[in-house]
Amino acid sequence: QISAEPVLSCRGLTVRFGGLVAVRGVDLDVHGATIHALIGPNGAGKSTLINCLTGFVKASGGETLLAGRPVAGKAAYEVAELGMARTFQNIRLFGGMTVLENVLVGCHRNLERSILDLLFRRAKAAEEEARFIDQARELLAFVGLNGRDGQLAGSLAYGHQRRLEIARALMLAPSVLLLDEPMAGMNVVEKAELAELISQIRADGTAILLVEHDVEIVRSLSDRVTVLHHGEKIADGPPDGIFADARVQSAYLGR
Ligand code: ADP
Ligand code: MG
Numbered sequence: 479q480i481s482a483e484p485v486l487s488c489r490g491l492t493v494r495f496g497g498l499v500a501v502r503g504v505d506l507d508v509h510g511a512t513i514h515a516l517i518g519p520n521g522a523g524k525s526t527l528i529n530c531l532t533g534f535v536k537a538s539g540g541e542t543l544l545a546g547r548p549v550a551g552k553a554a555y556e557v558a559e560l561g562m563a564r565t566f567q568n569i570r571l572f573g574g575m576t577v578l579e580n581v582l583v584g585c586h587r588n589l590e591r592s593i594l595d596l597l598f599r600r601a602k603a604a605e606e607e608a609r610f611i612d613q614a615r616e617l618l619a620f621v622g623l624n625g626r627d628g629q630l631a632g633s634l635a636y637g638h639q640r641r642l643e644i645a646r647a648l649m650l651a652p653s654v655l656l657l658d659e660p661m662a663g664m665n666v667v668e669k670a671e672l673a674e675l676i677s678q679i680r681a682d683g684t685a686i687l688l689v690e691h692d693v694e695i696v697r698s699l700s701d702r703v704t705v706l707h708h709g710e711k712i713a714d715g716p717p718d719g720i721f722a723d724a725r726v727q728s729a730y731l732g733r
Contacts, residue, residue, distance in 0.1 A: 491504045509701075514702045610649075621644055659689050
């Protein structure tokens, strides 16, 4: 069942770009071990909301709480360190690096510590590196990229690049994973496979905020749906009620 305390929440979150209000006073609660879909037409503010929650874009107002603690003013890497991991609407991988190296980049936060810590760690570095590599290989197998460690990321098929990005995010052992249109450009089979993977991540207890346009996928996969329109939240609730809502139908489905 849904835990009482949300893993990730925001209150009155607002993002302005000059005169444009891309996100306007949004309240959101994402609970552990749930898939929370974030939907809305193009330009509704979905990516901006994710960018703001994860510290890539500064809020103009409101606050974000991770496990009940404010994360205001923190840089993206600090937010990641606190347990928020993400993927991007446009894949961001190092195409000239191997699959394994791309996943290991995800754990850089573990190396950004104080000098003392660093000196102490140097002795343990070799041991740690081996542990990270094992962990990375496990995650690659988990996302279905077994045996591709040494391949260049840029040579992977598009759907596999999406999976690699997810493996990299999971390297942070996040309490919440934010996926910005991970299924964009995929065929029906690839989408179904990725949906299965996302369900498995939920089963492991992780909270997932998922931007997805495919209504059938959102219906079958998500526990809760938030609808944005012109930067504002216009509906929030279980998927069945959401798609029956007249405002959602006119705004999002164009009916
Ligand atoms: P969605 O992801 O729902 O399609 P976005 O969050 O990408 O929507 O965009 C919301 C609005 O904010 C759009 O009008 C977009 O043009 C604008 N926008 C997004 N990012 C920026 C930016 N960095 N600077 C200026 N305007 C932006
Ligand atoms: Mg977007």
